[in-house]
Amino acid sequence: xxxxxxxxxxxAVALAAAVSASNKHEFRxxxxxxxxxxxxxxxxxxxxxxxxxxxxxxxxAGINAVFFQVxxxxxxxxxxxxxxxxxFLTGTVGKEPDPYWDPLEFMVREAxxxxxxxxxxxxxxxxxxxxxxxxxxxxxxxxxxxxxFVRYDKGYYFDPSMQKNRDLICRISADIASRYAVDGIHFDxxxxxxxxxxxxxxxxxTHAASKTKLPLKDWRRRNVDLLIEQMSHTLDSVRxxxxxxxxxxxxxxxxxxxxxxxxxxGLSNFDDLYADVPMWAEKGWIDYQIPQLYWQMDHxxxxxxxLAPWWARNGRGRHIYIGQDAENIVKFNELNQKLEMARKVNxxxxxxAASLPTLVPALKSGAYRTPALVPSYPWKKxxxxxxxxxxxxxxxxxxxxxxxxxxxxxxxxFDSPDRINIENPEAIMAVxxxxxFLTSEPGWYVVTALDHANGESAPTSPIFVK
Numbered sequence: 001x002x003x004x005x006x007x008x009x010x011x012a013v014a015l016a017a018a019v020s021a022s023n024k025h026e027f028r029x030x031x032x033x034x035x036x037x038x039x040x041x042x043x044x045x046x047x048x049x050x051x052x053x054x055x056x057x058x059x060x061a062g063i064n065a066v067f068f069q070v071x072x073x074x075x076x077x078x079x080x081x082x083x084x085x086x087x088f089l090t091g092t093v094g095k096e097p098d099p100y101w102d103p104l105e106f107m108v109r110e111a112x113x114x115x116x117x118x119x120x121x122x123x124x125x126x127x128x129x130x131x132x133x134x135x136x137x138x139x140x141x142x143x144x145x146x147x148x149f150v151r152y153d154k155g156y157y158f159d160p161s162m163q164k165n166r167d168l169i170c171r172i173s174a175d176i177a178s179r180y181a182v183d184g185i186h187f188d189x190x191x192x193x194x195x196x197x198x199x200x201x202x203x204x205x206t207h208a209a210s211k212t213k214l215p216l217k218d219w220r221r222r223n224v225d226l227l228i229e230q231m232s233h234t235l236d237s238v239r240x241x242x243x244x245x246x247x248x249x250x251x252x253x254x255x256x257x258x259x260x261x262x263x264x265x266g267l268s269n270f271d272d273l274y275a276d277v278p279m280w281a282e283k284g285w286i287d288y289q290i291p292q293l294y295w296q297m298d299h300x301x302x303x304x305x306x307l308a309p310w311w312a313r314n315g316r317g318r319h320i321y322i323g324q325d326a327e328n329i330v331k332f333n334e335l336n337q338k339l340e341m342a343r344k345v346n347x348x349x350x351x352x353a354a355s356l357p358t359l360v361p362a363l364k365s366g367a368y369r370t371p372a373l374v375p376s377y378p379w380k381k382x383x384x385x386x387x388x389x390x391x392x393x394x395x396x397x398x399x400x401x402x403x404x405x406x407x408x409x410x411x412x413x414f415d416s417p418d419r420i421n422i423e424n425p426e427a428i429m430a431v432x433x434x435x436x437f438l439t440s441e442p443g444w445y446v447v448t449a450l451d452h453a454n455g456e457s458a459p460t461s462p463i464f465v466k
Contacts, residue, residue, distance in 0.1 A: 002098035003078075003253070003330055006287055008210075011081040012062060012384065015255060015465075020364065021323075023343070023370065023372055023425070024370075024372060024373060024423060024424075024425040024428075025346075025373050025374075025375040026346070026347045026348075026372040026373075026375070026378070027064070027065060027094065027319065027346050027348065027349070027372075027375055028062055028063050028064045028065065028348060028349075028355055028368065028372055029063065029064075029065040029066065029067060029119075029290070029321060029345055029347070029348070029349035029350065029376055030058050030061075030063050030065075030066055030067070030349065030350045030352075030353040031067045031069070031247075031350070031351050031352055031353055032051075032054065032066060032067065032068050032107075032119065032197025032348065032352075032353045032354075033069050033087050033352055033353075034068075034070070034072060034077055034086070034089070035069070035070040035072045035073075035088055036109065036208070036247070037087070037088070039077075039088055039089050040087065040088060040090055040091035041087060041091075043088075043099075044097055044098070044101050044222075044410045045061075045259065046079040047101075047237045047378050048101065048106060049108070050105065051103075051110070052110060053440055054267045054353060054354060055107075055110055055111060055116070056114075056354060057356070057357045057360070058116070058194075058356065059115075060357075060360060060364075061356055061359070061360045061364070061368065062128050062363055062364065062371065062372070063116060063119040063342070063350075063356070063369030064115070064116055064117065064372060064373070064374050064431070065116060065118075065119060065183070065184075065349075066107070066111050066116055066117065066118050066119070066353070067119045067121040067186050067349070068103075068104065068107045068119070068120060068121055069121040069123075069463070070087055070104050070120050070121060070122065070176070071083070071086075071120075072086060072123055072126070073086075073126050073127055073128050073129075073132070074126070074127045074128065074141065074142070074158070075087065075088070075093060077089050077102060077103045077104060077440070078102050078104035078105065078176070078180070079102050079171075079176065080113075080241065081103075081175075082168075082171065082175060082328075083141075083142065083170055083172065083309070084139050085097070085138070087132070087197065091101065092133070092135075093132075093136055093137060093140065093147075094137050094140075095417060097212050101285060101454065104120060104176070106288045108180055108181050108182060112181070112408075112433040113433070114208065114243075114442065115408070115430055115431035115433070116431075116433055117183035117184065117336045117338065117374055118181075118182055118183055119182060119183055119185065119186045119245070120173075120176050120180070120182045120184070120185055120186065120264075121186045121187075121188065122173065122176075122185065122186065122187060123173070123187070123188060123189070123190050124169050124191070124195075124227065125157045125160060125165075125169075125190060125191060125192070126155065126157060126158075126190055127142055127149055127155065127156040127157055127158060128140075128155070128156055129156070130151070130153045130154050130155055130156070130411060130422065131154070133156060134387055137223055139330075140287050140456060141288050141294065142156055148164065148165055150201070150202060150203060151202070152193050152199070152202065153196045153198075155193070156231055157192075157193055158189070158459070159203070159206065159279055160220070160223040160224055160227065160274075161203065161206055161207075161219075161220075161223045161466070164226045166226060167228055167230075168236040169227060169231070170227075170230050170231050172237060173185050173231060173234065174234050174235065174237075174238045174307055177235055177238045177239050177242050178193050178238050178239070181409075182242070182375060183242070183243060184240065184242060184243035184244065184245060184287075185235060185243070185244050185245075185246050186244075186246075186247070187245075187246050188246075189247055189248050189249045189269075189273065189275075189292060190245050190273075191247075191273045192220055192272075192273050192274045192275075194267070194273065194332070195267070195272055197240075201283045202218065203216075205221075207219055207352070209293075217271070217273065217274065217465075219239065219336045221270070221274045221275075221276055223274070224275055224276075225279075225280070228246075228280050228286065228417075229280075229283070229285050229339045229360075229417060231244060232244055232284075232285040232286065232441070234380070238381060239452075240381045240382055240452070241377075241380050241382040241451070241452025241453050243287040243288065243377060243380075244285075244286050244287055245271075245286055245287055245288035245289065245290065245319075246275075246277050246280070246288075246289055246290070246292075247277055247289075247290035247291070247292055247323055247349070248269045248273075248277040248288055248289060248291055248292070248300060249267065249268070249273060249291075249292060250291045250292045250293045250294070250307055250323070251264050251266050251267065251269065251271050251302055251307070251323070252268060252269050252276075252277065252296070252310075252314070253268045253269075253270045253271060253279055254266070254268055258272065261310075262306055262307055262310040263303075263306050264301060264306060264307065265300045265302075265314075266302045270339075270358060270436070272456040277289055278314050278316050280315075281315060281316035281317060281318035282316035282317065284317070286318060287318055287319065287379075287380070288318055288319035288320070288321060288379050289311070289319070289320055289321070290320075290321045290322070290323045290349045291307070291311045291320070291322065291323055291325055292323035292351070293307050293311070293322055293324070294323065294324070294325035294351065295307070295328075295330055295332065296328065296332050297332075297334055297337055297338070298346055304334075304341070305341070308322060308338070308341040308342060308344070309341065309344065310343040310344075311345065311348070312345045313466065314347070315346075317379075318379075319346040319347075319375060319377070320345040320346055321345065321346055321347040321348055321349050322338075322341075322342040322345055322347075322348050322349070322460040323348075323349050323350075323351060324342070324348050324349065324350050324351065325351050326340060326350050326351065326352070326355040326356045326359055327355050327356060327358075329359065330358055330359065331332070335359065335362055335363075335366075336366070337369045339366075346375050347372075347374075352388045363367075369430040370426050370428065371423040371425060372425060372428075373410065373431065373450070373454065373456070374454050375454065376453055376454040376456070377453040377454060378419070378453065378455065380452070380453035382405070382451050382452045382453045382455070383405040383451065384405065384451050384455055384457065385403050385405045385406035385407075385449035385451040386403045386405065386457060387449065387450065387457045387458045387460055388400040388401065388402075388403065388406075388409060388435075388446070388448070388449050388457070388460055389401040389457065390443075390445045391401070391446075391447055391461070391463055392463070392466055393445075393463050393464075396438060396439045396465055397437075397438050397439070398436065398437045398438075398439060398445060398447065398465070399435060399436045399437060400435050400436075400460070401435065402435045402448055404450055405449075405451050406449035406450065406451060406457075407450055407451060407452045407453070408432060408433045408449075408450050409430055409431070409433075409435065409448065409449050409450065410422075410428060410430070410431055410432075410435075410447065410448045410449075410450060410453050410456065411428075411429045411430045411431075411432065411437045411438075411445060411447050412427040412428060412429060412445065412447070412448070412459065413427055413439075413441070413442055413443040413444070413445050414427055414443060414444045414446070414447050414462070415444070416443075416444060417444045420444070420446060420459065420462055422456075431446075432452075439465045442464075442465055443464075444463070444464055444465075444466050445459050445463050445464075445465055446459035446461070446462050446463075446464040447459065447460050448460075
């Protein structure tokens with residue numbers, strides 16, 4: 001074997017070993033989209049079976065958090081008194097599913113049953129397309145208060161400059177946070193719409209009428225800033241432990257425009273979508289950023305090799321998770337390279353959930369070989385959870401007392417009471433939202449509590465299960 005081949009083999013083995021070294025605290029998310037996914041063509045029973053199967057596959061892949069799209073276009077995939085049922089669920093805006101079910105309630109329950117977090121994914125500004133608007137009911141907000149919307153290209157958007165639109169978006173998010181046990185509220189990359197060549201977003205008159213001294217682009221950014229700041233305060237007032245995060249387009253700014261930016265040459269959040277996401281993190285308005293880095297390692301315009309380290313350096317005191325494209329990773333065979341670079345941040349999130357199972361064998365034998373806990377958010381103002389009380393064993397069924405400050409619990413198993421080490425992810429048997437766990441193998445067990453910001457308590461005394 002030649003020297004170069006030997007060197008390549010040594011490097012490959014070293015890389016595989018590094019990637020397979022699992023972290024105990026690592027965000028492993030997946031997006032479940034609901035636009036044009038056939039929900040309206042399936043029955044209630046078929047939709048539930050589809051989602052259960054998807055959750056099972058995600059759980060098998062090692063996923064610990066799911067983003068479920070519940071507000072695609074000023075509508076709802078849940079019971080709402082504010083906005084109508086989504087046409088993407090029933091085929092008709094405002095039509096209740098029959099037989100009745102509440103997809104968000106269903107997904108919260110089933111994700112938690114598998115120990116996974118559930119974040120409600122909302123699109124803040126998008127409204128129906130021009131084509132969809134032709135079949136809206138007469139009482140739809142787009143028809144009753146058209147002055148609140150801006151038409152651009154083929155769609156309508158809530159006017160980001162209007163305070164009553166910011167109030168509405170915050171009211172919707174607060175409603176979800178107060179009625180559903182979601183772990184987070186999530187916005188994606190759609191703020192001001194992606195620019196269409198030759199078409200300017202038609203808000204020059206509104207800008208002039210505002211009497212602002214800010215130039216148009218700065219004014220647009222300020223409009224979005226105001227929403228994010230208000231949303232942060234709103235959610236903190238409803239549930240202090242709930243997380244609020246953004247998954248921005250993968251380029252903040254290009255270095256040719258701003259020396260603080262990345263060595264890229266593409267569209268940017270700051271200049272084209274008017275979203276200054278790192279600033280929101282620095283201000284403490286958001287808890288995590290998930291930049292969508294779907295490009296290849298050495299993409300000519302936006303190389304992953306450049307962008308992943310750039311975002312790692314620009315968390316601004318908040319978590320960074322890398323948005324990964326499962327299909328592109330398979331196509332270009334870049335899994336190990338990308339996950340190794342992503343180890344410098346707090347985790348990954350996979351687009352899209354239904355495509356992730358193609359990577360399950362590689363993940364389960366490497367980076368996701370052991371379970372992982374969603375990282376903690378120590379800046380959240382929550383009361384730490386106490387060590388679970390009165391752990392007991394009844395024929396292999398472990399039970400303990402709940403603490404009001406605990407959101408969920410972690411069950412660990414060890415071969416010996418002298419080897420208790422809860423920092424070892426190989427010992428994690430389950431994350432559970434219930435105060436009971438049915439063991440499947442003998443050993444010494446301990447349980448810890450996770451508070452509403454994922455801070456972990458000290459473990460219980462070990463208990464033996466035959």
